Amino acid sequence: MKILSAEQTRAADQATIQAANIRSDQLMERAATAFSEWLINHLSQNAASEVHLFCGPGNNGGDGLAVARQLHLSGYAVHVWLLPAATHSPDFIINRQRLPTAVPCVELVSKKFPTLAPRSIIVDALFGTGLSRPLEGLAAEVVQHLNSSETAVFAIDLPSGLFADAPQPPDSPVVRAQHTVGFELPKLAYLLPQNAQLVGTWEVLPIGLNKEFIHNAPVENYFVDTNFLVGRLPKRPKFAHKGTFGHALLLAGSFGKIGAAVLAARACLHGGVGLLTVRTPAVGYIILQTAVPEAMALTDPASDFITELPDLKSYAAVGIGPGLGQDPATVEVLRQLLQQAHEASLPLILDADALNLLGTHRELLDQLPPNTLLTPHPKEFERLTERAHNDYHRLELLRAFCRRHTCYCVLKGAYTALGTPEGLLYFNSTGNPGMGTGGSGDVLTGLLLALRADQRLSPLDAALLGIFAHGHAGDLAAQQTGEAGLIASDIVRFIGPALAGLER
Numbered sequence: 222m223k224i225l226s227a228e229q230t231r232a233a234d235q236a237t238i239q240a241a242n243i244r245s246d247q248l249m250e251r252a253a254t255a256f257s258e259w260l261i262n263h264l265s266q267n268a269a270s271e272v273h274l275f276c277g278p279g280n281n282g283g284d285g286l287a288v289a290r291q292l293h294l295s296g297y298a299v300h301v302w303l304l305p306a307a308t309h310s311p312d313f314i315i316n317r318q319r320l321p322t323a324v325p326c327v328e329l330v331s332k333k334f335p336t337l338a339p340r341s342i343i344v345d346a347l348f349g350t351g352l353s354r355p356l357e358g359l360a361a362e363v364v365q366h367l368n369s370s371e372t373a374v375f376a377i378d379l380p381s382g383l384f385a386d387a388p389q390p391p392d393s394p395v396v397r398a399q400h401t402v403g404f405e406l407p408k409l410a411y412l413l414p415q416n417a418q419l420v421g422t423w424e425v426l427p428i429g430l431n432k433e434f435i436h437n438a439p440v441e442n443y444f445v446d447t448n449f450l451v452g453r454l455p456k457r458p459k460f461a462h463k464g465t466f467g468h469a470l471l472l473a474g475s476f477g478k479i480g481a482a483v484l485a486a487r488a489c490l491h492g493g494v495g496l497l498t499v500r501t502p503a504v505g506y507i508i509l510q511t512a513v514p515e516a517m518a519l520t521d522p523a524s525d526f527i528t529e530l531p532d533l534k535s536y537a538a539v540g541i542g543p544g545l546g547q548d549p550a551t552v553e554v555l556r557q558l559l560q561q562a563h564e565a566s567l568p569l570i571l572d573a574d575a576l577n578l579l580g581t582h583r584e585l586l587d588q589l590p591p592n593t594l595l596t597p598h599p600k601e602f603e604r605l606t607e608r609a610h611n612d613y614h615r616l617e618l619l620r621a622f623c624r625r626h627t628c629y630c631v632l633k634g635a636y637t638a639l640g641t642p643e644g645l646l647y648f649n650s651t652g653n654p655g656m657g658t659g660g661s662g663d664v665l666t667g668l669l670l671a672l673r674a675d676q677r678l679s680p681l682d683a684a685l686l687g688i689f690a691h692g693h694a695g696d697l698a699a700q701q702t703g704e705a706g707l708i709a710s711d712i713v714r715f716i717g718p719a720l721a722g723l724e725r
């Protein structure tokens with residue numbers, strides 16, 4: 222799915238009205254109906270005494286008024302609270318007039334806000350995508366009042382006070398919603414850790430926005446769900462042999478961290494690689510041969526760290542990093558790898574200590590072969606770039622980094638973001654908090670290595686599929702283990718089913 226800017230969302234609104242030959246209040250009615258149906262379904266599972274709708278002066282408030290009417294007609298006890306304003310949008314006015322007189326509708330007055338019973342619920346329809354500045358004055362007081370009540374808040378489109386696609390000044394008032402219901406497409410604001418406590422859980426409901434407009438809208442951000450990946454993972458051909466899926470080389474492990482090599486190797490094999498050779502220091506030989514008999518072991522002459530780069534000519538892709546350690550000899554291995562992979566146009570994946578080594582030897586960044594895939598978590602990313610002021614700034618750093626180094630970079634987190642050499646960002650939709658566990662990143666590296674070795678996949682598709690399947694495998698595993706009980710080996714076990722679900 223594309224992620225539109227606030228401005229593009231307004232344009233999509235207009236395009237829909239024109240193409241479908243409907244009035245804007247009819248589109249608002251669609252949005253309100255979608256929200257009301259969702260809320261009624263929610264209320265049927267959670268008895269609430271009454272619904273308080275807080276409505277602002279624009280179309281977000283108009284949505285709220287239409288929802289109030291619909292809930293009233295469905296037999297719910299509703300109260301409408303209006304934020305006073307000098308002007309109102311035309312569709313607000315239409316829906317104000319349509320509100321049945323039986324619905325109590327009162328203008329908010331400073332310091333005389335309603336008492337909200339914990340068992341009632343609040344619908345936040347103060348401001349949506351039209352927010353033009355941080356809230357202050359009465360609007361800010363109302364937000365504080367809502368946030369200090371113990372009543373659950375359901376936001377229409379955005380928690381009021383939150384910009385759809387830009388950061389807030391610190392401490393500006395924003396509604397803290399339990400759940401946010403948007404329309405058609407997700408907003409960038411939903412996906413950032415700094416907004417998690419404000420947006421709550423979220424979903425988007427279809428309202429028939431014009432498909433052609435969305436198709437043609439130029440965007441920089443995408444949300445990757447199952448539909449987005451349809452057709453990207455080809456079925457394995459009947460007459461395939463292990464050469465078809467590539468021979469991968471994994472450089473991983475050091476004394477005390479051979480487990481990282483084992484996890485990455487298992488993930489690579491379950492990811493469908495044809496052949497896998499693993500380079501570990503000598504100390505890893507027996508562990509690897511025992512734990513992962515499917516992989517070939519090519520041990521380093523040194524006992525505890527990798528000190529020599531093997532000959533690269535048989536490999537389709539190389540991954541380096543899990544449990545690698547940061548020995549000076551290993552830096553040289555990385556340096557040679559970058560150089561030789563560049564000359565041979567060999568796909569590379571860099572993770573964990575390989576990234577930390579890049580961070581301490583930044584001159585190596587300029588030697589990254591084009592289309593190299595890096596998989597840092599935010600701290601590792603900071604070592605490669607600079608400290609971000611906020612999540613939006615971090616995303617801009619990611620865009621700039623990928624453009625500058627012509628690379629793909631996976632910024633790991635709740636909605637893992639993949640940056641591309643073109644400066645586009647793809648946000649992943651799968652995964653769960655249980656995956657924040659040791660070895661989870663090693664599994665991702667192994668899986669991505671398998672997909673990069675598969676000659677049929679573009680670098681972009683390999684990365685998108687790998688990130689999605691990793692999260693999905695974690696979700697499948699968590700159904701059995703629970704989130705707390707999830708360990709990295711559980712993710713490995715479900716890579717196969719996760720990939721099978723994506724096959725064309």
Ligand SMILES: NC(=O)C1=CN([C@@H]2O[C@H](COP(=O)(O)OP(=O)(O)OC[C@H]3O[C@@H](n4cnc5c(N)ncnc54)[C@H](OP(=O)(O)O)[C@@H]3O)[C@@H](O)[C@H]2O)[C@@H](O)CC1
Nearest residue numbers: 230234249252279280281348349350351352353354355378
């Ligand atoms: N596009 C879609 O797909 C669909 C959109 N729909 C709905 O429309 C919503 C967007 O509506 P919208 O554009 O009217 O903006 P909205 O958020 O109601 O606020 C604008 C008003 O607030 C005011 N205002 C702004 N900032 C302020 C501040 N800090 N403090 C005080 N006032 C402030 C601003 O006035 P001004 O900035 O001119 O002073 C103006 O009066 C969207 O979120 C969704 O719910 C659906 O109905 C149909 C499908």
Ligand SMILES: [K+]
Nearest residue numbers: 345348379381
């Ligand atoms: K809102």
